[in-house]
Amino acid sequence: MRSWLALVLLLSSGAFSNSLYDNLTIQLATPLLEKEIKPFEITIFPNGKNLPTGQGSVLQGKTLYKNQCLMCHGEQGIEGPAARLAGSDGWFSFFDPLRVLRIDKYPILLISVGGLWPHATSIFDYIRRAMPHYAPKSLSDNDSYALTAYVLYLNEIIDKDVVLDKNTIMQVTMPGLERSVLAWPDDIIKEQTKN
Amino acid sequence: MNKKSLVSIGKGGLLDRRSFLLSGLAITAAAPLSSLASEKNIASDLPIWMKTPGASPSEYGQPAKYENHIKRHKAPDTPQTQLFSVWHSPIENQPGIITPNGLHFTVNHNGVPNIDPAQHELKIHGLVNNPIKFSMQSLLRYPMVSPIHFLECAGNTAPNAVSLTALDQSCQELSGQVSGAQYSGVPLKYLLQEAGVTAGGKWVIAEGADGGSHARSIPLEKLMDDAFIALYQNGERLRPEQGYPMRLFVPGWEGNANVKWLHRLEVTDQPAFTKDESGLYSDILSDGKIQRFSFHMDVKSVITQPSGKMMLPEQKGFYEIAGLAWSGYGKIKMVEVSVDGGDSWVQAHLHGPVLSKALTRFSIPWQWDGKERVIMSRATDEHGRVQPTRSVWRDKYASYSFNHYNAIQAWSVSSSGRVENYYA
Numbered sequence: 010m011r012s013w014l015a016l017v018l019l020l021s022s023g024a025f026s027n028s029l030y031d032n033l034t035i036q037l038a039t040p041l042l043e044k045e046i047k048p049f050e051i052t053i054f055p056n057g058k059n060l061p062t063g064q065g066s067v068l069q070g071k072t073l074y075k076n077q078c079l080m081c082h083g084e085q086g087i088e089g090p091a092a093r094l095a096g097s098d099g100w101f102s103f104f105d106p107l108r109v110l111r112i113d114k115y116p117i118l119l120i121s122v123g124g125l126w127p128h129a130t131s132i133f134d135y136i137r138r139a140m141p142h143y144a145p146k147s148l149s150d151n152d153s154y155a156l157t158a159y160v161l162y163l164n165e166i167i168d169k170d171v172v173l174d175k176n177t178i179m180q181v182t183m184p185g186l187e188r189s190v191l192a193w194p195d196d197i198i199k200e201q202t203k204n
Numbered sequence: 205m206n207k208k209s210l211v212s213i214g215k216g217g218l219l220d221r222r223s224f225l226l227s228g229l230a231i232t233a234a235a236p237l238s239s240l241a242s243e244k245n246i247a248s249d250l251p252i253w254m255k256t257p258g259a260s261p262s263e264y265g266q267p268a269k270y271e272n273h274i275k276r277h278k279a280p281d282t283p284q285t286q287l288f289s290v291w292h293s294p295i296e297n298q299p300g301i302i303t304p305n306g307l308h309f310t311v312n313h314n315g316v317p318n319i320d321p322a323q324h325e326l327k328i329h330g331l332v333n334n335p336i337k338f339s340m341q342s343l344l345r346y347p348m349v350s351p352i353h354f355l356e357c358a359g360n361t362a363p364n365a366v367s368l369t370a371l372d373q374s375c376q377e378l379s380g381q382v383s384g385a386q387y388s389g390v391p392l393k394y395l396l397q398e399a400g401v402t403a404g405g406k407w408v409i410a411e412g413a414d415g416g417s418h419a420r421s422i423p424l425e426k427l428m429d430d431a432f433i434a435l436y437q438n439g440e441r442l443r444p445e446q447g448y449p450m451r452l453f454v455p456g457w458e459g460n461a462n463v464k465w466l467h468r469l470e471v472t473d474q475p476a477f478t479k480d481e482s483g484l485y486s487d488i489l490s491d492g493k494i495q496r497f498s499f500h501m502d503v504k505s506v507i508t509q510p511s512g513k514m515m516l517p518e519q520k521g522f523y524e525i526a527g528l529a530w531s532g533y534g535k536i537k538m539v540e541v542s543v544d545g546g547d548s549w550v551q552a553h554l555h556g557p558v559l560s561k562a563l564t565r566f567s568i569p570w571q572w573d574g575k576e577r578v579i580m581s582r583a584t585d586e587h588g589r590v591q592p593t594r595s596v597w598r599d600k601y602a603s604y605s606f607n608h609y610n611a612i613q614a615w616s617v618s619s620s621g622r623v624e625n626y627y628a
Contacts, residue, residue: 024429024430025349025391025393025430025432034394034397034398035345035346035347035394035398036398037338037342037343037345037346038328038334038336038337038338038342038395038398038399039336039337039338039339039342040334040335040336040337041327041328041329041335041336041337042335043335045327045337046327046329046335049327049467049468050329050470051417052409052411052419052470052476052478053476054472054474054476055474055476055477056474090285091288092483092484098488098604119366119604120483120484120488120604121483122482122483125482125483125486125488125494126477126482126483127477127482127494127496128477128482130477131476131477131478131479131482134476134478134479135478135479138416138417138419139314139415139416139417139479142285142287142288142314142416143287145314145415145416145417146415146417185482185494188492188493188494189493189494189495189496190489190493190494190495190496191495191496191497192487192495192496192497192498192499193423193497193498193499194423
């Protein structure tokens with residue numbers, strides 16, 4: 010059993026370093042067991058960490074999409090009102106007959122999942138943790154692979170006959186990746202804010 | 205009173221604050237008392253509330269019924285559902301630097317969860333020596349800090365970022381995704397030190413326990429600096445819309461990174477590129493590059509009195525121009541005000557306390573000549589960061605990029621006293 014009064018010397022730093030308690034660890038936490046954290050480890054990283062087994066095809070995804078996603082994201086994934094899934098980011102196509110109305114009504118739809126997101130793993134991650142909006146976490150791993158495949162297909166990133174699994178999803182290259190620049194870490198910001 | 209003693213220090217009637225206070229214009233004379241006939245009781249000429257007993261207070265006080273028009277409003281021009289909603293704070297009705305809890309802006313991507321604190325835990329795991337968990341009960345025993353900070357959504361003032369013409373909107377509609385509060389909570393460094401971050405730990409994935417499991421990747425460096433687990437807001441436990449029973453608070457950083465309903469911190473060597481850091485909360489630069497992890501909310505200010513859609517009650521005369529300024533990098537150093545569309549600027553008075561990463565109130569007296577005017581404010585922070593003009597800001601970003609808009613806000617005042625959003 011851990012002593013809840015144990016005090017350990019620690020390095021002091023940061024904005025709260027004048028605090029009376031800075032050199033203490035309080036140790037009121039309890040150990041977190043492997044089996045306790047397992048069900049919560051749902052984050053899928055761009056390097057493939059935490060990708061589950063299972064698979065799903067574009068075709069399976071199309072059926073799921075029609076039944077569970079289309080009412081919010083639209084037939085082509087661009088109609089909204091929910092976030093725009095397909096196409097380049099930016100203004101709606103000049104060939105879109107409702108372009109002006111769409112921009113006026115839904116400025117958020119100017120950015121698209123297919124155009125901006127740098128990693129396909131993030132699409133799987135978000136579908137599985139949060140979609141569909143009215144029933145989050147109701148989709149199986151297979152469903153999530155299938156819907157990820159369908160979103161990628163809508164963006165013409167993968168072909169119609171592709172089956173996604175933990176290996177094939179890692180072969181997908183998103184167009185948003187090479188356009189990405191990171192504001193953090195940012196040496197310029199740190200230099201400017203130095204006192 | 206002697207109006208001639210007022211020292212005009214700027215074009216368009218901006219007044220020197222000290223001469224204004226000395227002039228006597230600020231002093232109101234007391235009205236003479238009327239005499240009462242001896243046979244009347246004193247009640248006859250008095251208002252009803254002075255001659256009837258008052259009501260009993262309630263267990264949780266409410267605003268006066270005459271003030272119930274001061275409310276949050278849903279953001280215009282944003283697709284909203286019951287689950288995704290954006291509610292703006294009426295900041296033009298907020299004279300100080302603290303926003304009442306019920307009026308604090310709130311943006312929710314998957315609704316507001318109803319979390320039982322008795323069943324809620326904060327888990328810290330990943331690249332740590334000791335994976336640990338905290339019950340609410342244990343967390344409440346930790347030493348707390350109580351700083352005052354602003355919180356601003358990355359998308360605040362988005363209409364002015366993307367709209368080709370200045371939309372006729374109020375201050376609340378344009379810039380109501382910012383609020384200020386005093387938070388009390390536990391510094392993250394105590395908890396992370398207890399977990400013992402291992403050598404490769406550079407990022408922490410912070411996740412909420414809401415339906416959508418909102419998650420953001422936060423640099424470990426920030427969490428070890430001034431971040432804390434907020435448990436209280438303005439002297440009471442967090443409201444559900446603000447993350448009850450606990451939220452991550454990363455002072456000065458975009459609202460979305462201040463993860464509400466926090467239940468899990470995973471220490472990692474890399475960011476996760478979660479939904480919001482992949483799309484909605486990235487910035488598209490003018491060269492087409494997509495900028496990610498732009499956490500800081502830059503220096504910004506807005507004149508809240510007078511502001512959009514207001515009607516000045518008299519068509520000339522004295523008004524106090526007042527507003528709010530803030531910077532995600534530190535303290536506000538200076539706010540300048542112009543009433544001639546930016547041709548000349550005069551330094552406004554900063555009201556204390558001037559705190560780091562907190563709303564700061566500014567004001568300046570103004571003798572309006574009744575002519576058409578364009579009024580604006582420009583803030584500078586302690587690091588010398590200055591608000592850009594709208595066109596300078598626009599040049600940096602793609603035409604449809606709307607996050608982190610901090611350009612100078614201009615309001616036009618027509619000769620009839622109507623105040624409108626304006627692109628200077």
